[in-house]
Amino acid sequence: MAYETVAAMQGESLRKGPWHEEEDERLITFVKLLGSRRWDYVARASGLKRSGKSCRLRWLNYLRPNIKHGHISAEEEKIILQLHERWGNKWSMIARRLPGRTDNEIKNYCRTHLRKKAVIQEQVETFQFGRDNGKQLFLFQEDGSSSQTCNGESYKPCVDTLDNENGSYETVELSDFALTSSPYQTRLSDWISEFPSDQSEIKSQGESNSTDSLYCYPTWVSYEENDLWGCSGSLWNLE
DNA sequence: AAGTTAGCCAACCGCCACCGC
């Protein structure tokens, strides 16, 4: 019978919400003792009023050794995005390629950043099709004599691209502008624009021995879904 | 300075696949 059911029958309510330090310590102790497979057993044996699932999640996402927290590096960003392009929302698969990162962390990261990217893309498309019902657009052209400053970076509103003489629009390329709904998005758009647009580029970068290349992941051309990559880059050698 | 908004992240929920009985 499921632990949750047993607990419910006994009138024992399972704890929810944030974990306390004592709970963490206790969980670590019992995982070391019992291993990290039988979570229902760990939950019961430890006396934690948590479900096995909850214990498992806490261990995998926070307590297990060699876990990395905090800032996702540029290398990791690129790998995440590329693997997401390839596999979609297979967070656990992606996480396995990034030692120390959890599926939850990657999922959260993607949700935030992919959404941001989608918004930017939508804005770019809107701009390229013309003004949105005459509303003020959000694009600013980078310029030394800018009239707007944000976090030390300065911008000025882009010139109106509507040709009033004949009512037509000039074509505006992404590379001509920095997207500046925020300075952060500017950097993000820069990053997106740097991103290889097809796998042949990725392959050539993967094969490159250039030491100044950011890429240290293997090529994926010709590799099967479940095949392990011949990982030799620094990212996989992290301790 | 106070209120509001947006971003981030930990944790929960529900579904599904696998396994043992």
Next chain:
DNA sequence: TGCGGTGGCGGTTGGCTAACT
């Protein structure tokens, strides 16, 4: 072979905090 238990996974939520107005 069917069923219940369990773990794994992706989606979602809620709280905290920083940034903005």
